[in-house]
Amino acid sequence: MRLLVTGATGLLGRELLLCAGKQAIDVVPAYHSQALPGGVQLDVRRRDQVRDVIRSVRPDGIIHTAYRQDDWATTALGAVNVALAAGSARLVFVSTDVVFGPRKTAYHEHEAPCPITPYGAAKAAAETAIHAIASDAVIARTSLIxxxxxxxxxxxxxxxxxxxxxxxxxxxxxRCPIHVTDLASALLELLRSDVNGITHVAGPxxxxxxxxxxxxxxxxxxxxxxxxxxxxxxxxxxxxxxxxxxxxxxxxxxxxxxxxx
Ligand SMILES: NC(=O)c1ccc[n+]([C@@H]2O[C@H](COP(=O)([O-])OP(=O)(O)OC[C@H]3O[C@@H](n4cnc5c(N)ncnc54)[C@H](OP(=O)(O)O)[C@@H]3O)[C@@H](O)[C@H]2O)c1
Known part of the structure; x- marks a missing residue:
């Protein structure tokens, strides 16, 4: 399997590269501002560039981790650009617990987002768009990594x-913190599973x-x-x-x- 990881220089992206490497997956890191060996430069805000990179890499799977907490164009539109370009590649999108607002009881997958921050709203918008574009994509909400x-x-x-x-x-x-290695391992499993739609991948x-x-x-x-x-x-x-x-x-x-x- 050839896997494209966006946000490959980030906390989760780096761990995904390590875990996928150990599983003999052919990983192509997509970096933004810091070059990585064997990687491809990618600005997810640029729809044409996203399309061209995905066409040239021809991945079987994409794990989309790239985001910028204070930037709608990166977090929301960037995710839309990746979903539009993914084609037949299996897409796993990393989302967040802050698509929800504060509440005393835990949230389940079927509950509608109710964000109270611009970041949470951008992720909720991305989730909605991804579901519409690629209904078989995995949306993996997580918590503090x-x-x-x-x-x-x-x-x-x-x-x-x-x-x-x-x-x-x-x-x-x-919050429900998770170890980055557990998260990376779970995302790689979900990538190769037949699970579709929203999943919650946080600590217990x-x-x-x-x-x-x-x-x-x-x-x-x-x-x-x-x-x-x-x-x-x-x-x-x-x-x-x-x-x-x-x-x-x-x-x-x-x-x-x-x-x-
Ligand atoms: N960290 C947490 O506690 C936490 C909690 C819940 C959910 N999440 C989710 O988990 C995912 C990964 O988080 P993380 O902590 O690993 O993030 P991170 O360490 O901040 O890394 C973010 C990555 O996104 C890249 N990026 C930023 N703008 C970009 C653009 N325009 N085009 C392409 N790449 C761009 C960054 O590259 P440059 O630095 O070169 O710009 C960086 O590699 C995110 O989707 C986040 O929403 C994280």
Missing amino acids: VGSDGRSVEEQRVRRLAAGEPGAFYTGNI EALSRLELGRLIAIRDGLNPEALPSIPGEPSEIQLDSRRTQAVLRTRLRAASEFLAA
């Missing part, structure tokens, strides 16, 4: 705050940003009590991933398990 090598936003924030830089963790901001444990930050601090030998916290606006968004987990061999681990010191 955490790695092991300090590259994720959450790990970097822990280091900065533990070093005394200004800022704080919100105690009321609750809901944690506040502060609880997550403390677990990262302990793993990294930092003082968890040194992390400042404030309540902030309550914002609880949980994805129920049990339906997707049931069809995966990859086990989506809880953050307290993958961050155990």
Whole structure:
């Protein structure tokens, strides 16, 4: 199988390249601003370029991770451009838990998006368009992505705050973190499965940003009590991933398990 990965220099993109390489998949990385060996340059905002790149690579599958949180053209229109150009390639689109707004109970796949941020709205628009263009595409909503090598936003924030830089963790901001390796492995499985439509691919444990930050601090030998916290606006968004987990061999681990010191 030839697989095109967009956003290949990103946190998830890099992990997908590693995991796919281990599975002997022929991966073509699509990078935006930092060149990668054997890769193709791609700006997903440019519809003609997206079409030409996909025509020349001729992938059997595409995992579309590229986005820019504050840019509708990249996140929404970019996803539309990829879906329009995908042709017969199997498409897996990475979406987010913030297509939903805060709620005390977990969200299931069949529930309609209700975003409260421009980023969430851009992803919800992309999901809707992709479903209309390629009804057999997989839409994989995920939550906070955490790695092991300090590259994720959450790990970097822990280091900065533990070093005394200004800022704080919100105690009321609750999500279902996932390890980047679990996510990459699950996406590759979904790519090769007969699953279509919306899937939830997040960790099984809901944690506040502060609880997550403390677990990262302990793993990294930092003082968890040194992390400042404030309540902030309550914002609880949980994805129920049990339906997707049931069809995966990859086990989506809880953050307290993958961050155990
Ligand atoms: N990180 C999380 O906690 C989290 C949580 C939920 C969902 N997600 C979703 O997971 C996916 C991957 O997230 P990530 O954390 O791996 O992202 P990331 O590390 O920020 O990487 C984003 C990638 O997109 C590329 N990109 C930006 N603009 C582009 C453009 N116009 N054309 C082509 N590529 C472009 C970037 O390349 P340049 O840097 O060269 O521009 C980069 O490689 C995203 O779709 C995101 O919505 C992430």
